[in-house]
Structures are given as structure tokens and as C-alpha cells.
Amino acid sequence: MDIDVTPLLERIESRLDRLGVPELEVLRTADLPPDLLDQLRAGKKVVPRGQRLMRLADALGTSVAYLVGLDPDAEAPAELLAEDQGNLGLLAGDEEALLLGYRRLDVSSRAALLLVVQKMAGPPADEKKRRT
Incomplete structure (x- = not known):
């Protein structure tokens, strides 16, 4: 804007x-x-x-x-x-695009998206090490 x-x-x-x-x-x-x-x-x-x-x-x-x-x-x-983090080079282009899209979502859509991403990404790396 x-x-x-x-x-x-x-x-x-x-x-x-x-x-x-x-x-x-x-x-x-x-x-x-x-x-x-x-x-x-x-x-x-x-x-x-x-x-x-x-x-x-x-x-x-x-x-x-x-x-x-x-x-x-x-x-x-x-x-x-x-x-303006993206302008400072802190985020890659795809990360910035995802963040901007995420910010346009309502609260319940954000929560749903977060669950989907966590499910797709699997457990954090440190948790994977503990399981093996």
C-alpha cells in the first residue's frame, strides 16, 4: 500500500x-x-x-x-x-512471497496453513536425531 x-x-x-x-x-x-x-x-x-x-x-x-x-x-x-526485512536481504524471494501471502490470511486460515506446513515438513531435525 x-x-x-x-x-x-x-x-x-x-x-x-x-x-x-x-x-x-x-x-x-x-x-x-x-x-x-x-x-x-x-x-x-x-x-x-x-x-x-x-x-x-x-x-x-x-x-x-x-x-x-x-x-x-x-x-x-x-x-x-x-x-522491510526482505529489502534488507534477510529473506529469499520465495520466503518473502510466502510471508506476504501469509499476512493476508485471517487468523483461522493462518492456523490451518501452519498445521499443513508442519505436517509436510515433518519433525524438526533435532527431534529426528532423538528418534534414531
Whole structure:
């Protein structure tokens, strides 16, 4: 999900005005770079995702859903809350594709898929050694 930076900045600035808190204080509380909003305004920074986005929402006393322009009572899309591990080279392409598909499933489908994968993979390697 791509986020339009301008409305995001407007919502962040609106929360800052409503709270009467300096921008730097919120960014410090969220453990974000002090120039993040300036960089976003200049179009030089990518919108934060994952933990950074959640910390920003917490520091502003609001939800991720509100910041990205969704109904404040709605759940934020999983892809916004996910860390960019695949971009860091921590996952192979097929692993990333599986993880992204898994994140789109509801809770009961995730549980069912996990059981199928565990059944197909068999017991963990250390358990196989104990049996022999």
C-alpha cells in the first residue's frame, strides 16, 4: 500500500497542533530522526513503516489507521505494519512471497496453513536425531 505523503503530513501536523507538542519532542519520543518531517516535506524520505510508523502514531496519541487516512477504528493493513526485512536481504524471494501471502490470511486460515506446513515438513531435525 502506497501512502500519499501530503495527507499524511497534514494529519501529523494536525495532531501536533491539537496536542500542542513540538515536532522534535514527538519525533524524539518515537525514536525517529529529528529531520523526518522536513525530509518528508521535501520528498526526500520514504514514509515510515512497521515499528517506526507505530511509534509515531503512539507518540501522536492516535492510530496508524488514522495517520494513513483510513477509518480510525479500522485495522491498519498488514503491509504497513510489516518491517522491510526482505529489502534488507534477510529473506529469499520465495520466503518473502510466502510471508506476504501469509499476512493476508485471517487468523483461522493462518492456523490451518501452519498445521499443513508442519505436517509436510515433518519433525524438526533435532527431534529426528532423538528418534534414531
